[in-house]
Amino acid sequence: MLLSTKNLSFSHPRQQAIHFPDIQLTSGESLLILGKSGSGKTTLLNLLGGLAQPATGEILIDKVSLSDLKGQKLDLFRGQHIGIVFQKPHLITALTVFENLQLANFFSKKKNDQLMQLLKDLGLADKSKSSVLTLSEGEAQRVSIARALANQPKLILADEPTSSLDDDATQKVIDLLKEQAEKIGAGLIIVTHDQRVKNHISNFIEVKSS
Numbered sequence: 001m002l003l004s005t006k007n008l009s010f011s012h013p014r015q016q017a018i019h020f021p022d023i024q025l026t027s028g029e030s031l032l033i034l035g036k037s038g039s040g041k042t043t044l045l046n047l048l049g050g051l052a053q054p055a056t057g058e059i060l061i062d063k064v065s066l067s068d069l070k071g072q073k074l075d076l077f078r079g080q081h082i083g084i085v086f087q088k089p090h091l092i093t094a095l096t097v098f099e100n101l102q103l104a105n106f107f108s109k110k111k112n113d114q115l116m117q118l119l120k121d122l123g124l125a126d127k128s129k130s131s132v133l134t135l136s137e138g139e140a141q142r143v144s145i146a147r148a149l150a151n152q153p154k155l156i157l158a159d160e161p162t163s164s165l166d167d168d169a170t171q172k173v174i175d176l177l178k179e180q181a182e183k184i185g186a187g188l189i190i191v192t193h194d195q196r197v198k199n200h201i202s203n204f205i206e207v208k209s210s
């Protein structure tokens with residue numbers, strides 16, 4: 001089992017606790033996290049990525065309990081094993097496309113000689129030397145996917161990767177995420193309230209706030 005969670009809950013300050021359904025995910029499998037706006041989908045993704053600590057429950061990734069990792073160890077574990085695609089690309093604007101990917105490798109102490117191939121797979125080969133400031137929104141989104149994949153993670157977490165994209169681009173981004181996850185044998189979890197994504201991935205859990 002790549003990922004398993006049990007009895008997870010989280011309380012934002014002055015908010016009712018959110019209880020999450022348990023997740024079981026094997027390598028190569030895809031899962032959607034669905035739920036209304038404000039139900040706690042991003043909160044769950046943050047817990048799975050070790051970016052927030054649960055109030056109760058446990059998260060095991062490849063048999064490692066995230067709660068046993070702190071500080072630098074947690075950062076290194078995240079960098080090496082978890083690729084996160086955030087809602088907004090959050091690229092380093094002073095760097096080129098290729099340098100943004102190299103930086104991901106640098107922080108996680110990983111070497112990947114397939115970065116150029118990755119950009120090719122995502123239709124970005126001719127943008128490798130471009131400043132990220134010159135990219136369209138869809139291109140920047142694909143670069144942020146490439147960056148999440150740059151360390152060949154075991155688990156890919158994507159938060160609303162298609163919310164600002166049209167139907168064609170949505171299909172392309174979901175296909176790319178699935179193809180790339182399959183290529184490196186990773187598990188893929190996508191948070192969305194985009195009904196279109198349901199046509200591409202059938203496995204889902206639903207987060208409800210009460």
Ligand SMILES: Nc1ncnc2c1ncn2[C@@H]1O[C@H](COP(=O)(O)OP(=O)(O)OP(=O)(O)O)[C@@H](O)[C@H]1O
Nearest residue numbers: 012013015035036037038039040041042043044193
């Ligand atoms: N930093 C915070 N402090 C207090 N409450 C928060 C904080 N972040 C989120 N919340 C609350 O926690 C709940 C869950 O938020 P979350 O962002 O996880 O929802 P979501 O399902 O991802 O929503 P959306 O689909 O709109 O992005 C919401 O009620 C939100 O107002």
